[in-house]
Amino acid sequence: MMDKYFLQISNVAKSYKTRGKVSEVLDMISLQINEGEFISLIGPSGCGKSTLLNMIAGLETYQKGTIKLKDKLIEGPGVDRGMVFQNHALFPWMTVFENIMFALNSVMENKSKEEKEILANKYLDLVKLSSAKDKKPKEISGGMKQRVGIARAFVINPKVLLLDEPFGALDAITREELQDELERIWEQDKRTVIMVTHDVEEAILLSDRIVVMSHGPKARIQEIINVDIPRPRKKSELLDNPRFNKLKKELIKMLHSESIKT
Ligand code: ADP
Ligand code: MG
Numbered sequence: 001m002m003d004k005y006f007l008q009i010s011n012v013a014k015s016y017k018t019r020g021k022v023s024e025v026l027d028m029i030s031l032q033i034n035e036g037e038f039i040s041l042i043g044p045s046g047c048g049k050s051t052l053l054n055m056i057a058g059l060e061t062y063q064k065g066t067i068k069l070k071d072k073l074i075e076g077p078g079v080d081r082g083m084v085f086q087n088h089a090l091f092p093w094m095t096v097f098e099n100i101m102f103a104l105n106s107v108m109e110n111k112s113k114e115e116k117e118i119l120a121n122k123y124l125d126l127v128k129l130s131s132a133k134d135k136k137p138k139e140i141s142g143g144m145k146q147r148v149g150i151a152r153a154f155v156i157n158p159k160v161l162l163l164d165e166p167f168g169a170l171d172a173i174t175r176e177e178l179q180d181e182l183e184r185i186w187e188q189d190k191r192t193v194i195m196v197t198h199d200v201e202e203a204i205l206l207s208d209r210i211v212v213m214s215h216g217p218k219a220r221i222q223e224i225i226n227v228d229i230p231r232p233r234k235k236s237e238l239l240d241n242p243r244f245n246k247l248k249k250e251l252i253k254m255l256h257s258e259s260i261k262t
Helices: 049-057 096-107 113-126 142-155 172-188 200-206 242-256
Strands: 007-018 021-033 038-042 064-069 081-084 160-164 192-196 209-213 221-226
Touching: 007 049, 021 049, 021 221, 038 049, 038 200, 049 081, 049 160, 049 192, 081 142, 096 113, 096 142, 113 142, 142 160, 142 172, 172 200, 192 200, 200 242, 209 242, 221 242
Parallel strands: 038 192, 038 209, 081 160, 160 192
Antiparallel strands: 007 021, 007 064, 209 221
């Protein structure tokens, strides 16, 4: 029988065993995600957000439950899932363009060189990096490197994009710029996205739903918030939006509540 949902996480429990000691990180995690949805994961530090993302990526195993993408059990990493980390490792000896081409070459064997170059240029244009395409990573700023990471994840056309605090290492202004940019790219190129963030405003700006996790050990999903603010959204315009401010207050209150903290 076909599952109703695109990505289906059912009753997942995860523990780590280090030096004989077992720590139970996540418990009873169930979440259904529709195709094209933008989901944010938010919760206390150390509750298991990265762990959950890594399990969806197929980089971590788990003890209980199932994670299915389009009815198929996730059993390891795959090109149907693209990941962007906080500090995106680019190959330092390759230019921006070559870094994108490398990703394309490793997953799109059946496309011609010309087709791949067109794709690489399209995504470099989307993240506004066309003029820096021949630069090496050490010649560009942190924000620009992060844009290369985003372009590289989008260009291989994964079914799901997994973003782990993608803007966490950036200064506030670059961060806001990139948040607006990600919103714009997502509007043009709707993908299923799961993003871990600490930033409540970032979560509201970008998400269809925000998943709030409780404190670990045995962290659970505490609450799922629908963000019913029309798109396209822009950070500067949201700041005066009463819906935005109400959601922001709700989320901050939730993240400070005892049930989440302890
Ligand atoms: P978050 O991303 O929410 O901050 P993590 O998923 O990184 O949290 O970590 C959740 C918990 O699991 C933490 O207590 C962390 O120390 C532990 N943990 C994470 N990765 C490992 C690992 N590879 N081995 C053992 N423990 C781990
Ligand atoms: Mg983390």
